[in-house]
Structure formats: C-alpha cells, structure tokens
Amino acid sequence: MLLSSFLACAAIEPGTPAADPDSHVIVVGAGAAGLTAARALHDAGVSVEVIEARDRIGGRTWTAGVGPAAVDLGASWVHGTEENPMADFADAHGLAYIPDETRWKTLYDETVGKALGDAEWTVADDAYDAFEAALPDLQESLGQTTVSVARDQWITDEGLTGQEARLARHAIDQWMVELEYGGPVDTTGLRYFWDEEDLAGGDQFPVGGYGGWIEAIAAGLDVSLDHPVTSITYDADDGVEVVANGETFEGTHVIVTVPVGVLRAGSIDFNPELSTDRLSALDRLDTGNLEKVALVWDEAWWDGSLEFIAAGNTGAFPEFFDMTELAGAPTMLALYGGRFARDAQADWTDTQIVDAALAVLATAYDRSIPTPTHTAVTHWTSDPYTLGGYVYLPPGATPDDIDALARPEGEVLLFAGEGTDSTYYGNVHAAVLSGLREAHRLGVDRFNIGGWESW
Numbered sequence: 233m234l235l236s237s238f239l240a241c242a243a244i245e246p247g248t249p250a251a252d253p254d255s256h257v258i259v260v261g262a263g264a265a266g267l268t269a270a271r272a273l274h275d276a277g278v279s280v281e282v283i284e285a286r287d288r289i290g291g292r293t294w295t296a297g298v299g300p301a302a303v304d305l306g307a308s309w310v311h312g313t314e315e316n317p318m319a320d321f322a323d324a325h326g327l328a329y330i331p332d333e334t335r336w337k338t339l340y341d342e343t344v345g346k347a348l349g350d351a352e353w354t355v356a357d358d359a360y361d362a363f364e365a366a367l368p369d370l371q372e373s374l375g376q377t378t379v380s381v382a383r384d385q386w387i388t389d390e391g392l393t394g395q396e397a398r399l400a401r402h403a404i405d406q407w408m409v410e411l412e413y414g415g416p417v418d419t420t421g422l423r424y425f426w427d428e429e430d431l432a433g434g435d436q437f438p439v440g441g442y443g444g445w446i447e448a449i450a451a452g453l454d455v456s457l458d459h460p461v462t463s464i465t466y467d468a469d470d471g472v473e474v475v476a477n478g479e480t481f482e483g484t485h486v487i488v489t490v491p492v493g494v495l496r497a498g499s500i501d502f503n504p505e506l507s508t509d510r511l512s513a514l515d516r517l518d519t520g521n522l523e524k525v526a527l528v529w530d531e532a533w534w535d536g537s538l539e540f541i542a543a544g545n546t547g548a549f550p551e552f553f554d555m556t557e558l559a560g561a562p563t564m565l566a567l568y569g570g571r572f573a574r575d576a577q578a579d580w581t582d583t584q585i586v587d588a589a590l591a592v593l594a595t596a597y598d599r600s601i602p603t604p605t606h607t608a609v610t611h612w613t614s615d616p617y618t619l620g621g622y623v624y625l626p627p628g629a630t631p632d633d634i635d636a637l638a639r640p641e642g643e644v645l646l647f648a649g650e651g652t653d654s655t656y657y658g659n660v661h662a663a664v665l666s667g668l669r670e671a672h673r674l675g676v677d678r679f680n681i682g683g684w685e686s687w
C-alpha cells in the first residue's frame with residue numbers, strides 16, 4: 233500500500249468508498265483503461281495496485297522494436313484530439329503527436345492486374361460517401377440484418393458492376409467495416425453500424441509510438457507483471473480476493489479491465505458468478521480482428537503507401553502503410569482484418585503470413601522484393617490476454633450491451649476497458665475514458681493530473 237499518498241485525499245468526496253482510508257483498489261490489466269483508473273486513484277490518494285498477465289504494460293498499445301524500427305503493433309492512431317483525454321494528457325505532459333499525412337501512391341486491383349489512377353480512387357471515395365449517406369435508410373428498412381446484405385443490396389441498387397462494384401466493395405468492406413471495426417463484414421450488424429461518435433481534430437500518430445504515452449500514465453504505479461488473474465471473489469462486506477499466478481491479492485474493490493474477448497472466454501472465474509445481464513450481453517457482443525505485419529528493410533525500395541484490392545475482394549492485405557518516418561527505419565506496416573484475418577490467424581504460420589504479404593508487394597509493384605531484415609507478425613486474435621481486436625456489434629447486439637458491461641456487479645466489482653464505452657468503443661480514448669469513469673465511480677471528484685483536471 234502507498235500510505236503516503238493519502239495526503240492527497242482532498243480530491244475524494246466524503247462518504248464514498250475511496251474516501252475510506254482502509255480502501256485498497258486492485259486493478260486487473262495494465263492497458264490504457266487499467267493504468268488510467270489506477271493513476272487517477274493513486275494521484276487522488278487512494279491505495280491501488282495493478283495486476284497484469286503479460287510481462288509488459290500497455291495491452292493493446294504496444295510499441296515494439298522491430299530491428300532498428302519502433303513500430304506500434306497495437307494502436308497506432310490518436311483518433312481526434314478534441315475532447316480526447318489521451319490527447320489532453322499528452323499535451324500536458326509534452327508528448328508529441330503529428331498528423332497522419334499518409335501518401336497513398338498506389339491503388340492496385342488484382343483482378344485486372346494493374347495499378348489504377350485518380351479516377352478509380354474517386355470511384356472508391358464516392359462509393360464510401362454514398363454508402364454512408366444511404367446507411368440511415370438501409371438501417372431503417374433492414375434493421376438487424378448484416379452489413380454484407382446491405383452492402384450487396386446497395387451495390388445492386390446502385391447498378392454498380394465490374395470494377396466499379398469491386399471498388400465500392402473494397403471501400404465499404406475495408407475502409408468502413410473490417411479495418412475499422414475488425415468484425416467480418418458478413419457478421420457485422422447493420423442496425424447500429426457507423427453510429428458511434430468521432431472526435432474532431434483528425435488522425436494523429438504519437439511521435440515515438442504509444443509506448444511513451446503509456447509509460448507516462450503508469451508513472452509511480454505499483455504494477456505486478458506476469459500475473460494472469462484466474463479468479464476473483466467479491467463480497468460487499470468482505471471485499472475482494474484476486475488470485476493470480478498462485479498469489480492471492482486482497483482489496484476492498486477490484487476494477488477489471490481485461491478485454492471483452494477474455495471475459496467472453498471465461499478465463500477468469502468470478503465468485504459469485506457474473507450477473508445474467510452481463511453474461512447475455514457478452515454472448516451477443518463479439519470482438520473483431522485487426523492484425524499487423526511489420527516489414528523492415530535497410531533501404532526503402534518503394535514510394536508511398538499501397539492500397540491493394542485482392543481478387544474476389546478477399547480482404548487479403550488491403551493496406552500497407554509506409555511508416556519509415558515514424559519508425560525511424562525503412563518500414564512498411566501491413567494491416568488486415570475481418571474474415572481474412574480470422575482465417576489467416578487460424579491457419580497460417582508467421583512465415584506464411586510474411587510471405588503472403590511480400591507476395592502482395594511483388595504483385596503490386598511488379599518487381600522482386602528484397603528480403604526484409606526484420607519482421608513482426610501480430611496475433612491479437614489468439615493471444616490469450618486479448619482474444620480479438622476490439623469489441624464490435626454483430627446482428628442482435630446493441631450499444632446497451634456495452635453499457636451493461638460498464639455497470640458494476642454490486643458495490644466492489646467494477647469494470648473498465650474500451651469494450652465498456654458505448655460512445656467510443658474500439659479506441660484508446662474509449663479505454664482512457666472508461667478508466668476515468670471508474671475512478672469517478674469510486675469517489676474521485678476531480679483529477680489532479682495534468683490534462684485530466686476537467687475530466
């Protein structure tokens with residue numbers, strides 16, 4: 233316990249659990265949500281400790297060294313800077329970010345076997361805008377059917393065929409669904425699709441990666457790494473007992489921030505069992521899939537970033553970002569999601585994934601590709617401490633299900649994490665907001681941390 237920190241108790245409202253000097257809050261998970269909650273409580277004078285399964289902090293933010301390159305293998309972008317507590321924290325702590333000014337140099341259509349020009353980019357952009365505009369009517373008329381039905385129906389209704397249809401499908405499937413939500417297009421619910429809020433300010437990249445930002449949030453916290461939590465016993469009178477790696481941690485409250493995929497898998501045994509409301513919400517929700525392949529060379533042999541429309545719109549490696557400037561070494565970062573990510577992650581080795589990504593580059597640039605000096609392949613889909621990219625709504629699920637995950641179970645078991653924020657789920661700022669929300673719930677009325685004073 234960090235008893236000295238009780239000196240700062242003024243920020244806590246009397247009569248709340250956190251105002252009790254005997255309170256000790258256990259936070260499960262050292263991702264953005266858990267670290268935010270812990271830091272907000274700690275700096276308000278509450279005794280808090282964080283228990284983390286992995287040998288590192290950050291969760292789905294992970295700035296890794298891939299040879300000489302520093303690459304974000306989890307979250308890369310700050311999606312909006314206005315009303316974003318992550319950006320506010322960065323501003324207050326001198327953590328820099330730069331606008332995403334990706335130069336899309338090549339749009340390659342595998343079906344016709346050539347790179348396309350500005351006219352075709354415009355067709356794809358227009359399809360994106362037109363489908364977005366058509367969504368309210370489609371949602372009204374089709375309700376809880378799937379996006380794929382609506383997408384196919386819309387393409388037919390618009391009379392798009394051939395390359396126009398391929399471009400429209402790519403724009404909808406990749407830009408709006410699979411690289412955005414991660415869920416396969418055929419299992420993504422239409423009714424609430426594209427409904428969540430966007431923050432103003434544009435997409436930015438944290439300079440040096442998210443890692444430095446996460447380290448800054450974690451400053452001063454007591455974090456036990458390599459401690460996968462296997463059971464949590466909770467009782468309003470007796471407090472909580474959290475078992476991890478053979479050790480039992482006792483506290484007055486616990487905030488569980490593990491991903492929705494981990495909760496859905498039942499990896500943690502809760503005693504008493506979680507409420508039916510939460511279990512049925514977990515049943516309706518799902519986690520999408522978003523994966524990355526980082527490819528690093530001694531010298532850049534390409535120019536700009538690549539958009540790739542695989543034959544049959546399979547979603548195979550649709551985007552390669554030129555990350556050279558940010559990574560500090562010549563680096564391409566391939567993103568892929570949805571059905572293709574599920575299948576590739578289930579069936580392919582890392583070598584096969586890298587080779588398939590290199591084959592796409594060879595096709596698109598019509599040249600032999602030098603062997604990368606270093607590579608990294610992510611496995612968020614199968615990683616036992618993530619089990620998916622982030623939460624999305626299949627048909628039948630609603631934002632109320634996400635709200636159900638945000639509610640505490642009784643007085644001492646609380647939840648945070650991106651998948652508990654129905655306004656911004658799937659984002660780092662959703663995770664941060666959920667951490668601040670739970671610190672408020674435990675009675676911290678005002679945060680005395682740079683950037684979070686007004687949150």
Ligand SMILES: Cc1cc2nc3c(=O)[nH]c(=O)nc-3n(C[C@H](O)[C@H](O)[C@H](O)COP(=O)(O)OP(=O)(O)OC[C@H]3O[C@@H](n4cnc5c(N)ncnc54)[C@H](O)[C@@H]3O)c2cc1C
Pocket residue numbers: 260261262263264265266283284285286289290291292293305306307308309310311459460461462489490491494499500522523524612616617618620621622648649650651657658659660661662663
């Ligand atoms: C590939 C990818 C790209 C993304 N890109 C972006 C982006 O560009 N911008 C953006 O805003 N968002 C992005 N996201 C989403 C963003 O990364 C997440 O929304 C956010 O980081 C989630 O934070 P969290 O704290 O809720 O969960 P996590 O970061 O997953 O933290 C949960 C923690 O719990 C730990 N844990 C799990 N099980 C246990 C257990 N049994 N015991 C103890 N600890 C456990 C985990 O190890 C983890 O550290 C991306 C996600 C992925 C996967």
